[in-house]
Amino acid sequence: MRIEPKMPGRQPRTRIQKKNTETILEAALEVFSQHGFRGATLDQIAKAAGLSKPNLLYYFPSKVAIHRALIDGLMKTWLDPLREMKADGDPVEEVIAYVLRKLEMAREFPRESRLFANEIVQGAPNIMDKIEGELKNLVEEKAAVIEGWIEQGKIAPCNPYHLIFSIWSTTQHYADFDAQIRGILHPEGDAHFEQARHHLETLFRRMLTP
Amino acid sequence: MRIEPKMPGRQPRTRIQKKNTETILEAALEVFSQHGFRGATLDQIAKAAGLSKPNLLYYFPSKVAIHRALIDGLMKTWLDPLREMKADGDPVEEVIAYVLRKLEMAREFPRESRLFANEIVQGAPNIMDKIEGELKNLVEEKAAVIEGWIEQGKIAPCNPYHLIFSIWSTTQHYADFDAQIRGILHPEGDAHFEQARHHLETLFRRMLTP
């Protein structure tokens, strides 16, 4: 996943600055996604990045600035799978492909998923502007596309918004609730993702086929 | 939701002790569910309970003891909706009824849902024993029931474990990701739960009907 840091006031100029900035954001992703904003400490991030704590704060002015840069850099990529759902494709296949892309994201980028999950569960204090902005806009746009498919009889009637919520929840569940799933299934590595793939394709295909 | 505190070593004896213990657990639920274990402070819990911090620690020996008592008291109730799914009912209606009970829990007890969500997202450090114990046992039992229904041709073939995961994720989503849903839908109060009810009933009915 591409990380595009936005540092207010301090842009990375030299090669070493850029490299350290990326190292910090990678470490911050690891720590924030595991412990949440409040639970994460600069000590943990510094250690994970292989830097001293003051050096961390040389690159970012504060803990919250690291968190903000991380989320800003990830938000665009996080929404890409939904953006790729196009109105001119085969409706059922477009939605199924979106489901599978989203599941693949949960498998490949579970830390990113948990970063957002931590934030939203606690009331989304730092990203509500983005939820009510670009996320809301994108969802409304795609809900209109789905609504059009329903009116054309291409997919079975349903509430487009809640369909999207169901796709988010079922797929992200495999990242966000990974600990619970592993406690129940005791899978070897990612073996259960193949089952999940088949299950979710079946679930939404039965839901959508007219 | 019934809270049955288990305080290691200190059982509430007098009426006032019992009342204070319950007040503390109610306050702790409010604070822990909103900020997670690490993010919550004893100051916040004490203030919410209307007690001083040392008085809080007169009733519970430590912060972690409060958290543990809270989870222990809620775990049984949290699993009841699944326990009520009986092998001798009409299969499709049994599963649908379970979905709707679970959604009702998300609407009535969102704090309880977020308490568990916070815990699991961060790797379930304090409840993994319960996940691998009573939760795993219950899920295996009910998965066997669903498997039986499939073999009898009463419901359409699917993976019982992942079906249960889909039910959990779609219903709890309305509690755990409430902030995101409200940011997108801007519903008045709980108005969107009626839509969710209809949507999820449709989703799982189409999935399960042979």
Add this chain to the structure above:
DNA sequence: GTCTATAAGGTGATAGAC
């Protein structure tokens, strides 16, 4: 750019009066 030292404030827990 990176470090050691440290300030400044928050946080879990205890002591002891009442």
Add this chain to the structure above:
DNA sequence: GTCTATCACCTTATAGAC
């Protein structure tokens, strides 16, 4: 049982040497 006062520790952030 409840309180004030306080300790010991942790955490964010800054100062200043190199």
